[in-house]
Amino acid sequence: MPELPEVENVKRSLESLVIGKVIESVDVRLPRIVRCPDDPRLFEAMLAGITITGFGRRGKYLLFFVPPFTLVSHLRMEGQYRLADTGDEEAPHTHVVFRFTDGTELRYRDVRQFGTMDLVLTQDEYPQGLKSLGPEPFDKSLDGRELYKRLHARRAPIKAVLLDQTCIAGLGNIYVDEALFLSGIHPERSASVLTKKQCDGLLENIRDVLARAIEAGGSSIKTYVNGYGRHGGFQMALNVYGREGQACTRCGSEIVKLRVAGRGTHVCLHCQRRPRRRRAVVGAQATDKGRPQGKLVVPSKNADGGSIR
Structure with missing residues (x-):
């Protein structure tokens, strides 16, 4: 958390809030968040006087376009961006501040301190984690046949494979649980045994749940907010995730919580039969x-x- 829908909503909010603003100065208060360059003072100097021209997203990565550079930001578990007026009271755990020439500033807050920033020349290679990502869920090149190829050689549980960002980019615990429920697939089922028809349905459900989550502003399970400070609303539409002990929305059976691929996993054992x-x-x-x-x-x-x- 945040996953693809949440990062997409952060991107969209920042597009409307800070595109065209000129960075006057940057204040890095927690040096380990900045991975590239390895000197945070150089990071600050490289961004001074630069205009933010746009934003992008790749998987769970947020991209700031600041020619001739691209700032690659990974929010990890609890990273947040908020626009404020200079002089406004700061929230605790504010670790990086981008001050603009118009008297506003973009503040990066991260309670868990797991987020990262890499500033690279746009024509240079992106960080390894970004380079190794699989296709975006909505890529036209990704269809049921391609997904089947990606899953067929993997004997690990389907949940573990879908969480692997080299398979499909952007999926995390929430939306994997939801997509598998909609597809009637138990998360412990080996990825290699899924049929081509099941892969067609799984991809359709992945796209459906992600599209609805983006439209709802993402899921605010814990601390997620977008650039406006607004919570998402998709947590109200979740079928299984976070609903341990509650009735399945489809059959009325009790939702149970398992441990799959090292992650808490929510499943309806009636709608998603455990594999033999x-x-x-x-x-x-x-x-x-x-x-x-x-x-x-x-x-x-x-x-x-x-x-x-």
Whole structure:
């Protein structure tokens, strides 16, 4: 958190608030947030006198276009940008301040201090995390067939694969849980066993839930606000995420919380059937009926180190 819908809403709010503003000075108060250049004083000097000409987004990364540079900002868990007038009271945990020539300033606040900023020449390579991202969920090049190719070779649980940003960019815990529920797919199911039809439906549901979340301003589960300081509203429309112990919106069964891929995961066990374990035959020999004989065992781990589904 924030995920693609939240970062998209931050981008849109900043587009209306600060495009065209000239940076007079920058004050970096927590040096480790700035990764590139490695000297925060150089970061401040490089941005002085620069005009913000636009914004972009790639996955969960927010891009400031400040020619000849691009500022790559990753909000991580709780990063926030707020526009204020110079002299207004500052919120605690304000770590970077961009002061503009018109008497306003853009403040970056991050309670958890996990966010990062990289200032690079626009023609240079982006940071590694950004370069390795998979396609955007709404890319025309991404269809059910392409998603099937990306999933078919992965034996890890589908939830783990969708959280991997090299598969599809921008998905996180909230919207993976929601998309899997809409698709009737248990999050522990191996990605490799999904059919082409299931991949078509999964991609459709990923796009549907993301589009509705963007329209609603994102989900304010904890501290998320956009550049105006406004909370999102999509948390009111969530089917499973954060609804442990409540009734499923589809069948009325109780929503349960599991641990999948190291993340808290919400699921309806009636609408999303838990996958069966496959049984393997050890020392099998063919009989005259073509059926194997031998001892049946249930392996505990697959090649990826996860449970076989």
